[in-house]
Amino acid sequence: MTSIAHAATADHGKHQDNKFEIYVQIAMLLAVITGVEIIMVYLPFMKALLIGGLVVLSVVKFMFVIFYFMHLRWDKPFCTILFFIGLVLAIGTVWALLQLFSVEDGRPLTAPPPEPPHSATAKAG
Amino acid sequence: MYLPSLLRSLGRMGIRVLALASPLFLTGCDFFNAIWRMDGHQSTIVVAGPVARAQRDLFYVTCWVTLVIFIIVGAVLAYATIKFKARNAADEHAEPPEQGHGNPLVEISLIAASVFALVIIAIPTLKAIWYTYDVPEAEKANAYEVTATAYQWWFKFEYPGEPIENVGPLSTSNELVIPAGRPVHINLRTVDVIHSFWVPKLAGKVDMIPNRGNRLWLQADAPGYFWGQCAEYCGDSHAVMRFRVIALGKDDFNAWLAAQKATARTVTATAAAGQPRAQFAALKEWKRNEPGYTDKYDRPDLSPLDNWKQMQAPNPNEDAALIAQGRKLFQEKTCIGCHTIRGHEGVGITGPNLTHVGARTTIAAGLLENNPEQLARWIRHPDQVKPGNKMYNGGYIDVKTRKPNFTLTDADVTALVAYISSLK
């Protein structure tokens, strides 16, 4: 991890430098993370913790790919902004949709029907 | 091909449209005044229940706030347009005015003013969202529950609190009867596409969506007869997917329930006509206050509610033989496959429950007045009244081969009408 960070800083500003090594190292790292992820799902830990962990790990992978393989790190920041507009909006929309579908009122009918409690007491007259 | 047939009907209809329209010109002033009249059967302004009233009052708030803004902004705009207009060519070509670029202070204060105006709207909006969403806590125990199920293109209403032995909940169609002065909690279901339940005078609409447990509450201040309509486009006959809501006082409502729970009426030669099944509060004098409405089906001498009450009583001169023949035809022509007539032969559930259909003021989902003439029209040509409906497609004709499943003679229709009208 530190060696990569080091290599990256050293590389900064010198565009023509060979990035071969750093690419290979990152690929290794990604493969390792993937391995860790696969093992993680079989661990008997707290579910919430694992979900958090998995999300964090895939975000880390995501960031490595876009900043190194896709050179955002060396490109003009505008590219990053441009992409993040779409990314943030997409994440926001997905989040909002999941929220909208998880409120109680959105429960589909196939689940036990949400019978209001007062239905039994209501009688004519 | 749409185009040729369209052009043809355009030509054919052009003259007729104008002919239909000409009486409108004759009524002159009344007619034009009627644009601003907001007291139609489905008015959202002249309302009859607390939910609709809350919604209307909120509308008034939005209306007043925006109207004030409109007047202020409009006045400034009008002033600027008139004041700074170039009067003549010389004016136009005068030295260009000062090339000013804006003033942050003005901008910010206008933004603040807008936000303030929105807050005035937002507060009652939030209040109303919570109020209209569910029956108020204090009233919950008193709420009455109904389930409305939408079909292409009619409504079924069930009363979970009114079970009938060996049958299930009391079920009726197209005319929803509710107790007045009590909150009514309506579960909204659909069996096919999305529909929407809307009785403007009582409450705003809520959609009936497949796989979704929607609900709505409403309340009628006093007994009355209300117009409702499906408000979500649901296919060919969406426009004619209507219904009625009848709110009754406590005693009337109970009488109606008792009558509904009974099985279908059987008319025999000796017991023709006879007593009404339910006794309702006395009919009231009703002054029509709707000049200019070309009321095709309503009986002009009666209020709609009293009209409805009258419908509950059997017709005076029933022909028992004809009715019996109709009952036989109802089986022979496979009507029973789709319609339930509790106590008689039908058990089908594809179409509305007809056990007490004769006691409704309308047929075909609030579309036609329930009288022999309209009934005959419906039974003869359901497809012309409601394009695409299942009674014709699948009932009268085979959908695949498009061949008729049976034929109805005029005599058949007369008998069927007599029978159906007798089902009070």
Added chain:
Amino acid sequence: MSSHAGTIDHHHDPSTSTGIPNKKLLMWAFLASDCMFFGALIATHLIYRLHPPSGNPDPKVVFNPALTSFSTFILLMSSLMMALAVNAIQKGNLKSMRWSLLTTIFFGCIFLFCQVFEFNEFVHEKHMTITNSILGSTFFTLTGTHGTHVAIGVLWLTLMYIRSFKPAGAVSGAWLGKATLHLLVFAVTIVLTMHVVLAFVFDFLATGLTGAMVAGFFSSTFLSFAGMIIGYGALRWFARPAGPVAFDEHNAIDVESMGLYWHFVDIVWIVIFTAVYLLEYL
């Protein structure tokens, strides 16, 4: 057009207002848009996973984690090769770029092949089809859309590979014919390879590695096998060096923006791998 003196700055294009090359900007804007595409698809899938209707198969029973992990790994490696291809052409190393591109194509095809294998298994052995459950519908549509992206990427890579042979100067009709032939041979060879490999795997899974199985495998796939060998020979022949080509550092931006696309497809898979596969096992 090889009159460029000095090196090219691959991070600044003086002919544009911002210095970002047009193609790169186009690609990033497209990827921003593609985020919404996959966002909508993933949202659909997750919503139905959070509200599963009865009758859905159990994903834990259906999924095959070993295979998916393998193809995830393969896709990561293809991303690496893509990055190396860009790196190579930026330094004008055409030969290295071609090799990296070919490897990327190869890994891409392996990924697609794994997906075909996976779909096949799900449908025929796990009885999850696109029509018989919501899970089937959302799963196949989501991963299938991703697979389509990979397939388009493979096509694009192939095109770029072939373009890198475009001779310098005026292009003759002969070259155009050759390039088209090259493309066709490419496609046919890939299909044949896939057929051979698939057949082998199926036979292997059915009977294990025995002499009879190998013999049966060779006799049943003989034609494909022979075609495949000929195909590779032809590809080698097409790729023989011939005169100067119109492909150099100036085209690095073309390869780079294609690379952006390819990496994006990879990161989408990173998300799908976690959200669709792994989370099911918790």
Added chain:
Amino acid sequence: MDATVKSHFIGKDGESPARPLLLARPTATTGLMSWLTTVDHKRIGFLYGAFALFFFLVGGVEALLIRLQLMVPNNTLLTAEQYNTMFTMHGTTMIFLAVMPLSAAFFNFVMPLQIGARDVAFPRLNAFSLWTFVVGAIILNIGWFLPADRWGAPDGGWFGYSPLTSRTYIPKHSIDMWVMGLQLLGVASIAASLNFIVTIINMRAPGMTMMRLPVFVWMTLVTSFLIILSFPAITIALVEVMMDRLFGTNFFEASMGGMPILWQHLFWVFGHPEVYILILPAMGIISEILPTFSRKPLYGYPIVVFSGACIGFLGFAVWSHHMFTTGMGTVATAAFALATMAIAVPTGVKIFNWIGTLWGGHLQMRTPMMFALGFIWMFMIGGFSGVMHSAAPADAQQQDSYFVVAHFHYVLIGGSIFALLAGIHYWFPLIFGRRVSEFWGKLSFWIIFAGFNITFFPLHFVGLNGMPRRTFTYDGNMGWNAPNFIATIGALILGTGIAIYFAVMIYTYFKGEKVGRDPWDGRTLEWAIPNPPPEYNFAVIPNVHARDAFWYEKHHQAEIEKEKAELSKAEEAHGGIHMPFQSIWPFFTSCGILIAAIGIAVLDHDPRPGFWGWKVGTAILGGVIMFASIYIWSLEGNEGYHLHLDGEKGKGHCHDASPAKH
């Protein structure tokens, strides 16, 4: 005479080396081929405009049929099915085939000129967007000409709520065509928008900083972002419907647990940004016209720009206000209601700044100005009824009633259409070198203005009086007769106004008063070029010194003259003006898409034997044509040639036609 039709597009290409037929670059400058192969943003813009106006008339005729049917109660002019088809196609046509492409026409024609560019960033991609749009339009409308029992035109409503659009409820191919057509329009719009984004960000003339961009360009940018970020949602939703219809998936199949409400969410995630896609270009046009005819710069430029971006951004956070009646629950409803109200603030900012622009100006009441002022008034009314909708409980009464119809026609016609009609007037001299007569222009404005209000103002009342929308008939006893009758009369007046408008345009095209360049004393760069516009736009790419670049030039002539001469020399030293070659392949790609799309759209299991094969065959044929065209497109490369000007402006000829590469 008019530049787009008769521009001397390419000098000569005699010396270009021989190439194989497939890679030969077309050079036609007149005739059909020149149009099919054009990559000139002005010609493409012109074509967008021509198609859009045609479809505007088609949508208008559909609207008139709707109004005629509703003129009197229980009318039988149209059958239920025809009526439903009519409003579906009216909505779809007006939004996707009239207003959006008309905006795209202005983006194409005006935006590159305003930023001082010679073309868009990707000229061939631009041509591809145009032809794919045409293909989408053809597919949407093809049902009119096919037998109504199995095909017919789409009739699911413009937002096609599932599950009505499933095969169970509409088995005809009409919906397949609707789905396919919209997907293609999405592809076309996204491709075009990516192009505009890159163009605006990367192709600005020196000195044209972002904060010096004309507001119209800013709105183009924001609109393009809205398009690339919102269209994916509908595309995916359409893909899901398509999968349901063609391959039996269960996305919206209730019996398998599908949730049709999901369609609504995905649709409106697109749908609401879409309405801002329709209005922001209009606001951009207004922000150009008002300063020009007030002879003053736009008041509060930065805040107008910022509010535009803000509207675009907020537009993504309010989609569920179209779903207030779907039982979302209190919290979600409240959140979306408040977010919706918030949009009134940035929109208000624009209105205030437009008034600020008028304030203290020398207002010249020319026809474009009349339309622009009409826009402010009408849009305000439409916006206010929008705010009324945003109060969710009140909206429960208004949703799907004619009150909504009134709201959106006020913003769409009083907003978008008024502004686009203003834009046509405003830029007519730029495009065709002629000016519309003031008398006839103003006459058409007043008739349109009056007709529009007579049509749609009464609809507010009929809506509040409970009339639901999308109903082919209504009863005579509901109190709806009078407003409906008057609305129909209004629509006829409106139609007459629009007929006059177009008649005047056609007359002007042939016989109108000739004006040179810059007849309005314009402020932005598009007026700086000679008339008719040469295909290379600017003989010398200008250096921009101020926000209203051309206004500045006119007031600092000596300094600019000197600078131009130097720039011109520098440019010649760089090899002259670089022009892209024309290409036929974008057109062929779109043709392939057309064939493939039709093949795919009808891919259900037809009982007739052998039909399945035919359909698959068609789809594959189209796919092959498409891929082959893309292949050659990529191989022919983005080459071009150099143009050298002989001192005197506007006359160009081609010295060396050797391929020039970027």
